[in-house]
Amino acid sequence: MDFLRPASWADALELKAARPEATPIQGGTDVMVEINLDKGRPSALLDLTPVAELAEWSREGGTLRIGAGVTYTRVIAELGAWLPGLAQASRTVGSPQIRNRGTVAGNLGAASPAGDSHPPLLASGALVEAESVRGARLIPITEFYTGVKRNALEPDELIRAVRVPVATGPQYFSKIGPRNAMVIAVCSFGIALHPAERRAGTGIGSAAPTPRAAPAAEELLAAELDWEGRSALDPALARRFGELVAGAAAPIDDVRGRAAYRLHALAVMARRTLGWAWNDYTGGHTGDHTGRGAA
16 A cells, blocks of 8 residues: 655645545544455555645635644534534544544545534535646535445545535534444434525435435425514424425435434434524524424
8 A cells, every 4th residue: 555645735636636546534534444444445545634724724704614634623612603513513523532633524535424524514505625636626515425435526636625604593413323422323414594595404414325405394494484583483394394304314224223213313303403493593482392302
Protein backbone atom coordinates (compact mmCIF):
# COMPACT_ATOMS: atom_id res chain seq x y z
CA MET A 1 0.00 0.00 0.00
CA ASP A 2 1.37 3.41 -0.98
CA PHE A 3 1.05 6.33 1.40
CA LEU A 4 0.68 9.70 -0.31
CA ARG A 5 1.02 12.87 1.78
CA PRO A 6 0.44 16.14 -0.10
CA ALA A 7 1.60 19.39 1.46
CA SER A 8 -1.11 21.53 -0.15
CA TRP A 9 -4.56 21.28 -1.69
CA ALA A 10 -3.09 21.71 -5.17
CA ASP A 11 -0.74 18.80 -4.48
CA ALA A 12 -3.65 16.69 -3.23
CA LEU A 13 -5.61 17.27 -6.45
CA GLU A 14 -2.58 16.41 -8.58
CA LEU A 15 -2.00 13.19 -6.66
CA LYS A 16 -5.68 12.23 -6.88
CA ALA A 17 -5.63 12.86 -10.63
CA ALA A 18 -2.55 10.66 -11.01
CA ARG A 19 -3.88 7.99 -8.64
CA PRO A 20 -7.71 8.10 -8.81
CA GLU A 21 -7.88 4.78 -6.98
CA ALA A 22 -6.22 6.32 -3.89
CA THR A 23 -8.50 6.47 -0.85
CA PRO A 24 -8.54 9.85 0.94
CA ILE A 25 -7.95 9.73 4.67
CA GLN A 26 -8.36 12.50 7.24
CA GLY A 27 -9.46 11.31 10.66
CA GLY A 28 -9.35 7.66 9.60
CA THR A 29 -12.37 6.75 11.73
CA ASP A 30 -14.04 4.93 8.83
CA VAL A 31 -11.17 4.04 6.52
CA MET A 32 -8.92 2.50 9.17
CA VAL A 33 -11.76 0.43 10.60
CA GLU A 34 -12.36 -1.10 7.17
CA ILE A 35 -8.64 -1.80 6.74
CA ASN A 36 -8.23 -3.25 10.23
CA LEU A 37 -11.21 -5.55 9.69
CA ASP A 38 -9.75 -6.58 6.32
CA LYS A 39 -12.89 -5.38 4.54
CA GLY A 40 -10.90 -3.38 2.07
CA ARG A 41 -7.26 -2.66 1.38
CA PRO A 42 -6.73 0.23 -1.03
CA SER A 43 -3.62 0.33 -3.18
CA ALA A 44 -2.90 3.82 -1.87
CA LEU A 45 -3.94 6.17 0.95
CA LEU A 46 -4.08 9.91 0.30
CA ASP A 47 -3.45 11.59 3.66
CA LEU A 48 -5.10 15.03 3.72
CA THR A 49 -4.20 15.98 7.29
CA PRO A 50 -1.26 18.23 6.26
CA VAL A 51 -3.57 20.43 4.16
CA ALA A 52 -4.19 23.21 6.68
CA GLU A 53 -6.96 24.97 4.77
CA LEU A 54 -9.22 21.93 5.07
CA ALA A 55 -9.39 22.50 8.84
CA GLU A 56 -10.93 25.96 8.38
CA TRP A 57 -14.54 27.09 8.28
CA SER A 58 -16.12 30.39 7.33
CA ARG A 59 -19.49 32.07 7.16
CA GLU A 60 -20.50 33.43 3.80
CA GLY A 61 -23.80 35.27 4.20
CA GLY A 62 -26.39 32.74 5.27
CA THR A 63 -24.16 29.73 4.63
CA LEU A 64 -21.43 28.05 6.65
CA ARG A 65 -18.61 26.58 4.62
CA ILE A 66 -17.12 23.72 6.64
CA GLY A 67 -13.73 22.51 5.47
CA ALA A 68 -13.27 18.78 4.97
CA GLY A 69 -10.88 18.61 7.93
CA VAL A 70 -13.16 20.25 10.52
CA THR A 71 -13.87 17.67 13.23
CA TYR A 72 -17.13 16.78 14.92
CA THR A 73 -15.79 18.24 18.16
CA ARG A 74 -15.32 21.60 16.47
CA VAL A 75 -18.75 21.45 14.83
CA ILE A 76 -20.23 21.03 18.30
CA ALA A 77 -18.13 23.71 20.01
CA GLU A 78 -17.86 26.31 17.24
CA LEU A 79 -20.87 25.86 14.96
CA GLY A 80 -23.61 24.54 17.23
CA ALA A 81 -25.39 27.88 17.56
CA TRP A 82 -25.77 28.16 13.77
CA LEU A 83 -26.22 24.47 12.92
CA PRO A 84 -28.03 22.91 15.90
CA GLY A 85 -29.20 19.81 14.02
CA LEU A 86 -25.73 18.95 12.79
CA ALA A 87 -24.28 19.65 16.25
CA GLN A 88 -26.84 17.33 17.86
CA ALA A 89 -25.94 14.58 15.42
CA SER A 90 -22.22 15.20 15.96
CA ARG A 91 -22.65 14.64 19.71
CA THR A 92 -23.89 11.11 19.02
CA VAL A 93 -20.85 10.09 16.94
CA GLY A 94 -18.71 7.50 18.68
CA SER A 95 -16.60 8.51 21.67
CA PRO A 96 -14.83 11.83 22.39
CA GLN A 97 -11.71 10.38 20.79
CA ILE A 98 -13.62 9.60 17.59
CA ARG A 99 -15.25 13.04 17.56
CA ASN A 100 -11.82 14.62 17.95
CA ARG A 101 -10.67 12.93 14.73
CA GLY A 102 -13.74 12.25 12.62
CA THR A 103 -15.18 14.75 10.16
CA VAL A 104 -18.48 15.42 8.40
CA ALA A 105 -16.68 15.21 5.06
CA GLY A 106 -15.36 11.78 6.01
CA ASN A 107 -18.92 10.70 6.79
CA LEU A 108 -19.95 11.91 3.35
CA GLY A 109 -17.07 10.16 1.63
CA ALA A 110 -17.92 6.86 3.31
CA ALA A 111 -21.59 7.37 2.35
CA SER A 112 -22.80 4.76 4.83
CA PRO A 113 -26.61 4.87 5.18
CA ALA A 114 -26.07 4.89 8.95
CA GLY A 115 -23.83 7.97 9.03
CA ASP A 116 -25.07 10.36 11.71
CA SER A 117 -24.42 13.59 9.82
CA HIS A 118 -26.56 12.68 6.80
CA PRO A 119 -30.08 13.38 8.20
CA PRO A 120 -29.33 16.96 9.37
CA LEU A 121 -27.45 17.72 6.14
CA LEU A 122 -30.47 16.56 4.14
CA ALA A 123 -32.89 18.50 6.34
CA SER A 124 -30.79 21.65 5.97
CA GLY A 125 -30.31 21.41 2.22
CA ALA A 126 -26.50 21.21 2.25
CA LEU A 127 -24.21 21.32 -0.77
CA VAL A 128 -21.06 19.22 -1.15
CA GLU A 129 -18.12 21.13 -2.62
CA ALA A 130 -16.13 18.73 -4.78
CA GLU A 131 -12.98 19.56 -6.70
CA SER A 132 -10.46 18.01 -9.07
CA VAL A 133 -7.74 19.36 -11.34
CA ARG A 134 -10.56 19.86 -13.85
CA GLY A 135 -12.37 22.35 -11.62
CA ALA A 136 -14.87 22.60 -8.76
CA ARG A 137 -18.59 21.89 -8.55
CA LEU A 138 -21.37 21.93 -5.97
CA ILE A 139 -23.42 18.75 -5.51
CA PRO A 140 -26.84 19.07 -3.83
CA ILE A 141 -26.98 16.73 -0.87
CA THR A 142 -30.07 14.99 -2.29
CA GLU A 143 -28.02 13.99 -5.34
CA PHE A 144 -24.85 13.03 -3.50
CA TYR A 145 -25.82 9.54 -2.31
CA THR A 146 -25.98 7.09 -5.22
CA GLY A 147 -26.04 3.68 -3.50
CA VAL A 148 -24.92 1.74 -0.46
CA LYS A 149 -21.60 3.36 0.48
CA ARG A 150 -21.45 5.06 -2.92
CA ASN A 151 -21.50 8.75 -3.74
CA ALA A 152 -21.54 11.09 -6.72
CA LEU A 153 -17.83 11.96 -6.65
CA GLU A 154 -15.86 11.32 -9.82
CA PRO A 155 -12.75 9.13 -9.40
CA ASP A 156 -10.42 12.15 -9.50
CA GLU A 157 -12.52 14.36 -7.18
CA LEU A 158 -12.05 15.15 -3.50
CA ILE A 159 -14.44 16.78 -1.03
CA ARG A 160 -13.08 20.22 -0.20
CA ALA A 161 -15.92 21.49 2.01
CA VAL A 162 -19.58 21.18 2.91
CA ARG A 163 -21.82 24.22 2.59
CA VAL A 164 -24.70 24.23 5.07
CA PRO A 165 -27.32 26.98 5.33
CA VAL A 166 -27.42 28.64 8.74
CA ALA A 167 -30.50 27.52 10.66
CA THR A 168 -33.46 29.88 10.29
CA GLY A 169 -35.68 27.85 12.60
CA PRO A 170 -35.58 24.95 15.06
CA GLN A 171 -33.70 21.78 14.17
CA TYR A 172 -33.65 18.38 15.84
CA PHE A 173 -31.93 15.03 15.38
CA SER A 174 -32.98 11.71 16.87
CA LYS A 175 -31.26 8.35 16.78
CA ILE A 176 -32.19 4.84 17.93
CA GLY A 177 -29.49 2.40 19.03
CA PRO A 178 -29.08 -0.56 21.37
CA ARG A 179 -27.52 1.78 23.95
CA ASN A 180 -27.14 5.52 24.48
CA ALA A 181 -23.57 6.03 23.25
CA MET A 182 -20.94 4.70 20.86
CA VAL A 183 -23.41 2.90 18.60
CA ILE A 184 -24.23 2.74 14.92
CA ALA A 185 -27.80 3.92 14.40
CA VAL A 186 -30.54 1.34 14.00
CA CYS A 187 -32.28 4.29 12.37
CA SER A 188 -32.15 8.06 12.68
CA PHE A 189 -34.10 11.13 11.68
CA GLY A 190 -33.48 14.84 11.32
CA ILE A 191 -35.87 17.76 10.89
CA ALA A 192 -35.31 21.44 10.18
CA LEU A 193 -38.05 24.07 10.13
CA HIS A 194 -37.63 26.92 7.65
CA PRO A 195 -40.41 29.28 8.79
CA ALA A 196 -39.60 32.16 6.43
CA GLU A 197 -40.14 29.75 3.53
CA ARG A 198 -43.04 27.98 5.24
CA ARG A 199 -41.47 24.60 4.78
CA ALA A 200 -39.64 21.85 6.64
CA GLY A 201 -36.69 19.67 5.67
CA THR A 202 -36.29 16.02 6.62
CA GLY A 203 -33.56 13.41 6.61
CA ILE A 204 -33.75 9.65 7.19
CA GLY A 205 -30.73 7.55 8.15
CA SER A 206 -30.06 3.81 8.35
CA ALA A 207 -33.43 2.87 6.89
CA ALA A 208 -32.78 2.63 3.14
CA PRO A 209 -29.89 1.89 0.77
CA THR A 210 -28.97 5.58 1.00
CA PRO A 211 -29.77 8.44 3.35
CA ARG A 212 -32.88 10.15 1.99
CA ALA A 213 -35.46 12.85 2.58
CA ALA A 214 -39.22 12.32 2.97
CA PRO A 215 -40.70 14.65 0.31
CA ALA A 216 -44.37 13.79 0.94
CA ALA A 217 -43.93 14.46 4.65
CA GLU A 218 -42.28 17.80 3.87
CA GLU A 219 -45.16 18.74 1.55
CA LEU A 220 -47.66 17.90 4.29
CA LEU A 221 -46.02 20.28 6.76
CA ALA A 222 -45.67 23.04 4.18
CA ALA A 223 -49.40 22.87 3.51
CA GLU A 224 -50.82 22.10 6.94
CA LEU A 225 -48.70 23.75 9.64
CA ASP A 226 -50.00 27.08 10.96
CA TRP A 227 -46.85 29.00 10.12
CA GLU A 228 -48.37 32.43 10.77
CA GLY A 229 -50.73 31.80 13.68
CA ARG A 230 -48.41 29.30 15.38
CA SER A 231 -51.32 27.36 16.82
CA ALA A 232 -50.90 24.10 18.69
CA LEU A 233 -49.69 21.12 16.72
CA ASP A 234 -52.60 18.91 15.69
CA PRO A 235 -51.93 15.35 16.94
CA ALA A 236 -53.48 13.92 13.79
CA LEU A 237 -51.09 15.99 11.67
CA ALA A 238 -48.14 14.77 13.72
CA ARG A 239 -49.25 11.14 13.29
CA ARG A 240 -49.70 11.57 9.55
CA PHE A 241 -46.27 13.16 9.32
CA GLY A 242 -44.76 10.15 11.08
CA GLU A 243 -46.57 7.78 8.73
CA LEU A 244 -45.27 9.62 5.66
CA VAL A 245 -41.71 9.63 7.01
CA ALA A 246 -41.89 5.87 7.59
CA GLY A 247 -43.41 5.46 4.13
CA ALA A 248 -40.37 7.13 2.57
CA ALA A 249 -38.02 4.56 4.09
CA ALA A 250 -37.02 1.19 2.65
CA PRO A 251 -35.37 -0.67 5.54
CA ILE A 252 -34.10 -4.22 5.72
CA ASP A 253 -33.67 -6.78 8.49
CA ASP A 254 -30.07 -6.91 9.67
CA VAL A 255 -28.01 -7.54 12.79
CA ARG A 256 -28.95 -4.16 14.28
CA GLY A 257 -32.71 -4.34 13.86
CA ARG A 258 -35.70 -5.57 11.91
CA ALA A 259 -37.29 -3.58 9.12
CA ALA A 260 -40.64 -3.43 10.91
CA TYR A 261 -39.03 -1.97 14.02
CA ARG A 262 -37.19 0.64 11.96
CA LEU A 263 -40.45 1.78 10.36
CA HIS A 264 -42.15 2.04 13.74
CA ALA A 265 -39.20 3.88 15.27
CA LEU A 266 -39.01 6.35 12.38
CA ALA A 267 -42.67 7.23 12.78
CA VAL A 268 -42.19 7.85 16.49
CA MET A 269 -38.99 9.87 16.02
CA ALA A 270 -40.65 11.97 13.32
CA ARG A 271 -43.59 12.80 15.57
CA ARG A 272 -41.32 13.61 18.48
CA THR A 273 -38.86 15.78 16.62
CA LEU A 274 -41.68 17.67 14.90
CA GLY A 275 -43.24 18.28 18.30
CA TRP A 276 -39.99 19.54 19.79
CA ALA A 277 -39.27 21.78 16.82
CA TRP A 278 -42.79 23.20 16.68
CA ASN A 279 -42.75 23.77 20.44
CA ASP A 280 -39.57 25.82 20.00
CA TYR A 281 -41.04 27.76 17.09
CA THR A 282 -44.26 28.64 18.91
CA GLY A 283 -42.53 29.55 22.15
CA GLY A 284 -43.71 26.56 24.13
CA HIS A 285 -47.46 26.99 23.67
CA THR A 286 -48.26 23.70 21.98
CA GLY A 287 -47.94 21.29 24.87
CA ASP A 288 -46.86 17.73 24.14
CA HIS A 289 -49.08 16.20 21.49
CA THR A 290 -46.56 13.99 19.80
CA GLY A 291 -46.49 10.83 21.85
CA ARG A 292 -43.19 10.79 23.72
CA GLY A 293 -43.48 7.16 24.74
CA ALA A 294 -40.71 4.68 24.03
CA ALA A 295 -40.23 3.69 20.43
